[in-house]
Amino acid sequence: MSVTSDAPMATQQDWRVSRYNFAFPVSDGILLYNANSGSVIRFAGQAEIEFAWALTQWPAVLSSDVLSEQLLVQLRDSGFLVPEHSDELAVIRDRYWAARNEAPAVLTVTTTMDCNLGCYYCYESRSKDCLGEGDLTGLLEHVSTLIENGGKPRSSLHVDWYGGEPLLNMEFLDSASRAIQAYCLSQDVKYSASIISNGTEWPDDPCHFVRHHKIRQAQISFDGLKRNHDRRRRYRKGYKPHGEASSFELAIALVDQLLDATHVDVRFNIDKNNQDDLLPFFRMAQERGWFNRRFPMTIQPARLSSYSETSAFMRSHELTVDQFDKLRKEVRNEFGELVTVEESEVPDGYPYPRTSVCAALSHSSSVVGAEGKLYRCGLQVGEHGRSVGSLPRTSEPAGNKLSLPIIEDRNDEQWWANFDPTTQPKCSVCSFLPICWSGCPKKHLENDDHAIAEQGAYWRSNLPRLVADRVDADLVSLAPLSESLQFRSAFDGANPTCSTNAK
Known part of the structure; x- marks a missing residue:
């Protein structure tokens, strides 16, 4: 690769290195990665390596006549x-708002707040609130x-x-599913669905159920192997089914059947007390053939943490980000490409x-809500002070025209409408911004500085690995990136110059 040239340029102007450039040393050179484009280039040879490092020195300026x-x-x-003189932050902002405006329609329906299991870490209220037939018309209006x-259908x-x-409110789920599917068919709108379940209340023919409801x-959740799972997911009083089957055995049997009919994401909830079950659980799944079925299973290791303002008690139980990453690394080392281990931070497996x-x-x-x-946000369901409106509830015949849902005048609604990661004080100057977009917005609403800091720690620890894995390169160092690379300060002087021998 030629770094310098005496040939005249078509356009003579100065260029600034991108704020979102990173360099990762690998065994055969260096990888230059840009978080705002997802591009990666491999450099080899002393001069090229020095040049690659120079391209990370934001906001250095480089003259076009040296290339x-x-x-x-x-x-x-x-x-x-x-x-x-370009504004990279403005480009990210435009992309963010385009994504908000073009996002597909997604409706989360909480059929009931009731649950038959009593998980110690549950952040939701276990009330008898549930949706019923009287809510169908309002739901269809919504x-x-x-x-x-x-105005853009x-x-x-x-x-x-x-x-x-x-599935504890199967009657409503069935009625609402059929009604919404019929409405979408009448409007030429493509319909699909998903479900989050503990796997214990499904009908006898689960494959028919998923086909019927599209x-x-x-997503089926586990808390470890049988001993830990059953102890942490006990049946609540009055909910234990007839027979001897435990919640673990019922969920296992369900996954066995579902993998012939639909995609199954097994969520494995991890904290300090069940972390030793993760690798054995993967081995059990492999023995049961879950990774080579018609719909190969995906396992989602999930670090139990304080998901809500009401579950701050989880701080003493949760793993650190480093401990959690170490567990996922052990899984990758043992199973390699044989299994799909989803990282919620990087759904595509690469930091695009x-x-x-x-x-x-x-x-x-x-x-x-129910x-x-x-x-x-689904994590706010049941927190009535966080609601932003209501479905109309009426006893009028279904054929009568109902008013559209009334949106209450609440500060939260305006906050959600205005949230922009490019205007957040720390996120706007963070070099991970294009691949992160501030992480979970709910954490910003609640000013959860602990969770926000953990998001940055994840990227500092994992970004080099994610980039190197994609191009099949071996990292020279597994040490996390420094905070000074995440939050880069301008050089001294108004107009720094980038040279090919910069370090």
Whole structure:
């Protein structure tokens, strides 16, 4: 690769190195990665390695006459160099708001807040609140509003059945599913669904159930192998089923059947007390053939933490980010590419710049609580002070026209409408911003500095690995990136210059 050239440039101007450039030493050179484009280039040879390091020295300026035109075009088109006076943050902001405006319609329906299991870490109220037949008309009105949001009809609707344990209200789920599917068919809107469940209340023919309700993905939760799972997920008084089957055995049998009918994400909840079950659980899943079925299973290791303002007690039970990452690394080392281990922070397995938003930020998404209130985030269901409106509830015949859901005048609703990661004080100057978009917005609403700091720690520890794995390179060092690379300060002097021998 030629670094310098005497050939005249088509356009003579100065270029600034991108704030989002990172360099990772590997066994055969160095990887230059740009978080705002997702591009990666491998450099080898002393001069090229020095040049790669120089390209990470934001906000250094480089004159176009020191590069061959071919290299300049490559670096410019890959986002490593930007025009000197360009605003990279504005580009990210435009992409973020485009994603919010173009997001598909997603409706989360909490059929009930009731649950048959008593998980110690549950952040939801276990009330008898549930949706009923009287809510169907209002729910369909709300569906219509979501699809027509902003005057630009959405071509698809995804419904996520949620709880509590959603299947404890099977009658409503069945009626609502059929009604929403019929409405979408009449409007030429593509329909799909998913469900989050503990796996203990399913019908005898689960494959028929998922086909009938067009469920393309089911999340079933586990808390370890049988001993830990059954101890941590005990049946609540009055809910224990007839027979000897434990909650673990019922969930295992369900996954065995579902993998022939739909995608199954097994969520493995981890804290300090059950972490030793993770690898044995993977081995059990492999022995049962879960990874080579018609719909190969995905396991989602989930670090139990304080998901809500009401579950701060979890701080003493949760693993640190480093401990959690170590467990996931052990799984990758043992199973390699044989299994899919999903990292919620990187759904695609590679740190591409974000082009989609959390459903809580979508203008066409909504969460319906079991009491009929509307929320932005599923983790807020049951926290009545966080609701942003209500479904209309009426005893009028279904054929009567109902008013659209009334949105209450609440500070939270305005906060969700205005949230922009590019205006957050720390996030706006963070070099991980394009691949993170501030992480969970709910943590910012609640000013959860602990969780926000953990998001940065994840990227400092894992970004080099994620990039190197994609191009099959061996990292020289596994040490985390420094905070000074995450939050880069301008050099002394108004106009620093980038040279090919910079370090």
